[in-house]
Amino acid sequence: MSASVDATEEPPRTASLLSRYAESLFWLARYMERIENRARILDVTENFSRNSIGPTPAGGPWLSVVQINSDEERFFQRHKQADATSVLEFYVTGADNATAITAEIGFARENARTLRPIISTEMWTQINIFHRQVRAIAPADLSPSRLSATCGMLKEGCQTHAGILEGTFFRDQGWMFYQIGKHLERADQITRLLDIKYHTLLPSVDAVGSQFDVSQWNALLRAASGYHAFRRVFPSGMSAATVAGFLLMNNAFPRSLVVCLRQVETHLQQLRTAYNLRAAAPALERLDGLRDAMVEQGIANILARGLHEFLDWVQQELLLLGAEVAAAFWHRTA
Amino acid sequence: MAGYAAPGLFCELTTPRGDSDEALALIARRFDAMSLDELRRRAKVAEDDMYDLGITFTVYSEREAIDRILPFDPIPRVIARREWQQIERGMIQRVTALNLFLHDIYHDQKILRDGVIPRALVEGNPNFRREMMGFDVPCGTYIHICGIDLVRDETGRFLVLEDNARTPSGVSYVVENRNMMRRVFADVMDDIKLRSVDQYGMRLQQALCEVAPAGVQDPSVVLLSPGIYNSAYFEHVFLAREMGVPLVEGTDLTVEDGRVWMRTTAGLAPVHSIYRRLDDDFLDPAVFRADSGIGVRGLIDVWRAGQVSIANAVGTGVADDKAVYAYMPRIIRYYLDEDEVLPNVPTHICGEPDGLAHTLANLEQLVVKPVGESGGYGLLIGPHASRAELDEFRAKLQAKPANYISQPVVKLSVCPTLGEEGVGARHVDLRPFAITGRRTWVLPGGLTRVALKRGSLVVNSSQGGGSKDTWVLE
Numbered sequence: 001m002s003a004s005v006d007a008t009e010e011p012p013r014t015a016s017l018l019s020r021y022a023e024s025l026f027w028l029a030r031y032m033e034r035i036e037n038r039a040r041i042l043d044v045t046e047n048f049s050r051n052s053i054g055p056t057p058a059g060g061p062w063l064s065v066v067q068i069n070s071d072e073e074r075f076f077q078r079h080k081q082a083d084a085t086s087v088l089e090f091y092v093t094g095a096d097n098a099t100a101i102t103a104e105i106g107f108a109r110e111n112a113r114t115l116r117p118i119i120s121t122e123m124w125t126q127i128n129i130f131h132r133q134v135r136a137i138a139p140a141d142l143s144p145s146r147l148s149a150t151c152g153m154l155k156e157g158c159q160t161h162a163g164i165l166e167g168t169f170f171r172d173q174g175w176m177f178y179q180i181g182k183h184l185e186r187a188d189q190i191t192r193l194l195d196i197k198y199h200t201l202l203p204s205v206d207a208v209g210s211q212f213d214v215s216q217w218n219a220l221l222r223a224a225s226g227y228h229a230f231r232r233v234f235p236s237g238m239s240a241a242t243v244a245g246f247l248l249m250n251n252a253f254p255r256s257l258v259v260c261l262r263q264v265e266t267h268l269q270q271l272r273t274a275y276n277l278r279a280a281a282p283a284l285e286r287l288d289g290l291r292d293a294m295v296e297q298g299i300a301n302i303l304a305r306g307l308h309e310f311l312d313w314v315q316q317e318l319l320l321l322g323a324e325v326a327a328a329f330w331h332r333t334a
Numbered sequence: 335m336a337g338y339a340a341p342g343l344f345c346e347l348t349t350p351r352g353d354s355d356e357a358l359a360l361i362a363r364r365f366d367a368m369s370l371d372e373l374r375r376r377a378k379v380a381e382d383d384m385y386d387l388g389i390t391f392t393v394y395s396e397r398e399a400i401d402r403i404l405p406f407d408p409i410p411r412v413i414a415r416r417e418w419q420q421i422e423r424g425m426i427q428r429v430t431a432l433n434l435f436l437h438d439i440y441h442d443q444k445i446l447r448d449g450v451i452p453r454a455l456v457e458g459n460p461n462f463r464r465e466m467m468g469f470d471v472p473c474g475t476y477i478h479i480c481g482i483d484l485v486r487d488e489t490g491r492f493l494v495l496e497d498n499a500r501t502p503s504g505v506s507y508v509v510e511n512r513n514m515m516r517r518v519f520a521d522v523m524d525d526i527k528l529r530s531v532d533q534y535g536m537r538l539q540q541a542l543c544e545v546a547p548a549g550v551q552d553p554s555v556v557l558l559s560p561g562i563y564n565s566a567y568f569e570h571v572f573l574a575r576e577m578g579v580p581l582v583e584g585t586d587l588t589v590e591d592g593r594v595w596m597r598t599t600a601g602l603a604p605v606h607s608i609y610r611r612l613d614d615d616f617l618d619p620a621v622f623r624a625d626s627g628i629g630v631r632g633l634i635d636v637w638r639a640g641q642v643s644i645a646n647a648v649g650t651g652v653a654d655d656k657a658v659y660a661y662m663p664r665i666i667r668y669y670l671d672e673d674e675v676l677p678n679v680p681t682h683i684c685g686e687p688d689g690l691a692h693t694l695a696n697l698e699q700l701v702v703k704p705v706g707e708s709g710g711y712g713l714l715i716g717p718h719a720s721r722a723e724l725d726e727f728r729a730k731l732q733a734k735p736a737n738y739i740s741q742p743v744v745k746l747s748v749c750p751t752l753g754e755e756g757v758g759a760r761h762v763d764l765r766p767f768a769i770t771g772r773r774t775w776v777l778p779g780g781l782t783r784v785a786l787k788r789g790s791l792v793v794n795s796s797q798g799g800g801s802k803d804t805w806v807l808e
Binding site for chain 1 (some may be wrong): 562574575580581583598603757
């Protein structure tokens with residue numbers, strides 16, 4: 001059987017994919033991506049909360065972690081204040097918290113279990129073992145001296161998953177759904193991170209310059225795993241505009257919003273052409289609109305008109321995009 | 335294996351059989367040469383691997399899902415070449431007779447009219463499905479997948495203990511145990527010629543294509559599972575992967591325009607042949623249990639219209655009932671005019687006056703089994719029972735004699751097995767698997783279950799049983 005499917009011919013039945021599998025692939029990707037992002041943010045917050053110079057952001061760096069995830073209400077039902085201990089507990093081991101990493105790895109594994117008929121044994125085994133390691137994280141593993149190693153383990157688990165996926169996953173439409181889920185999640189994470197940090201780091205609109213706390217902006221870039229890439233692109237300085245521009249618009253940074261959107265688009269496009277899945281059309285149209293809005297405005301205009309408003313709009317669009325993909329491929333009513 | 339002995343019992347590794355004895359001795363020597371520590375170390379590696387690979391069944395407590403493995407014993411059970419030939423012939427004979435029996439009782443009922451089996455026993459059986467009357471299944475095959483439990487007595491004779499004609503499970507362990515042995519005991523297996531167990535998935539897929547509705551080119555086969563929370567989900571995954579077909583749940587399927595379809599990203603795709611791993615009762619809420627949320631509404635109508643095939647067929651449970659089991663030698667003779675290749679364990683039917691009298695008079699020497707139940711529950715092992723237990727059981731027996739059969743206690747064969755004190759003799763049974771489309775094929779080997787508790791005769795996984803790899807010598 002040929003690996004590529006001719007766009008003009010009807011795909012063979014063996015190329016068809018159960019809707020339930022498509023949905024599970026989409027969510028497996030999202031959960032693994034989410035865990036990796038969360039581990040990175042927790043790690044960086046710990047590192048930079050202790051040696052920050054200059055004014056600390058309003059509410060402290062740990063509160064912003066809660067804000068990034070829009071979890072304020074649920075968080076403060078459980079904890080009085082957002083400090084290292086409470087936030088780490090909430091997001092790593094938090095019992096009965098669906099956004100805790102231990103819960104998310106459970107969801108990821110459940111999806112992987114559903115997918116066992118079509119994923120490689122290595123892929124399943126790694127998630128199975130990783131799940132066990134994550135569930136074994138104890139409060140002591142979140143202490144300042146051990147947190148970095150714990151976050152390292154989490155990131156590595158997700159990256160190993162990504163590597164096994166790359167090396168063993170069959171490149172059929174299942175791959176497309178995985179990639180769509182992964183990059184949609186990544187786009188969501190980068191916009192949340194930027195939205196919260198940007199505003200907590202900017203005491204007022206024109207504070208750029210004198211009060212600029214480079215170490216906090218470094219932290220933001222590191223949380224997105226983009227610090228060194230940023231240095232290469234902007235070796236001579238750092239401003240709120242260049243950082244925001246980099247995270248949103250850079251064409252080569254794998255976590256920038258444009259790259260994520262391009263990935264979503266590429267894979268939706270392939271579903272439509274190679275697999276003749278015309279239901280992808282509405283989602284592709286929405287993506288077009290999103291990309292046009294970014295390219296036409298440019299970062300300067302976006303900042304001038306209000307980054308928060310822009311990111312808010314992007315988030316809404318991403319949500320609708322996810323809903324459109326679901327409606328097209330697994331929540332179809334017909 | 336120092337000090338290993340199994341006096342008065344047949345040992346599956348050390349008792350010579352006048353066939354393949356050299357290979358048997360070589361295998362025994364290789365295990366003998368291994369220190370107990372090394373054997374334990376490797377057994378641990380194997381069990382850890384099973385957790386990691388998810389070769390597990392899930393047990394649900396109130397709060398959590400706990401993954402358990404079927405305990406794996408590293409010392410294999412070995413079947414000589416000629417022994418296997420007999421088992422294979424016996425399996426084919428029995429499956430053939432069972433299929434003919436089912437066809438008959440769901441059509442002309444000659445065997446009932448000829449008085450070979452009491453009509454009430456068949457028609458009064460809860461697994462007798464009137465919906466099946468007059469319906470022709472493709473190839474005349476009702477039992478596409480059959481697992482038959484065999485035991486071996488102290489003389490080395492194989493006896494049939496039980497037929498499993500509904501959805502027999504355990505075949506995944508046959509294959510995975512072999513994979514495990516290849517990884518962990520490559521040195522012990524070196525140069526020993528074993529029959530392969532790798533063909534099961536292909537053969538099953540082939541059989542399901544053979545029985546697909548007439549006229550369908552390149553039929554679409556699926557495995558229907560109750561879902562990821564089912565304790566046998568691993569086996570469902572294993573089978574779907576080995577066959578290369580989608581594992582579907584009831585919600586993935588729908589009936590429209592008199593056909594069965596699955597929901598895919600491209601819309602509805604046709605389904606022609608279904609290997610279902612759920613009981614009759616749950617298959618179709620429109621026909622059987624109305625509260626089934628895991629079945630497919632309308633499935634049975636499509637099946638009866640010949641537009642989809644279901645394996646195993648509905649209504650096979652009547653054939654593997656313990657009461658019908660007692661008549662199997664007569665059933666084989668009736669349809670095939672042959673003596674049985676694999677005899678039954680001598681069985682007394684308590685519903686018959688002679689059988690009841692014999693059972694009551696010899697209760698402390700007999701195993702008494704309730705009919706229509708499985709899993710080793712509710713049975714009495716006379717020699718192991720206390721006086722009070724015997725009295726209690728005698729009362730139950732007298733109240734409803736037709737609910738029971740009795741058999742002498744078979745001194746089950748043993749196999750060297752790793753236990754806490756070292757390597758000791760433990761009782762085993764054997765469940766070979768047969769696949770039938772147009773013809774019957776038997777997987778060389780089978781699931782060897784082992785009672786890990788010393789002296790125990792109960793090999794069921796729900797009651798402390800484990801499993802071993804089963805080697806059929808070339």
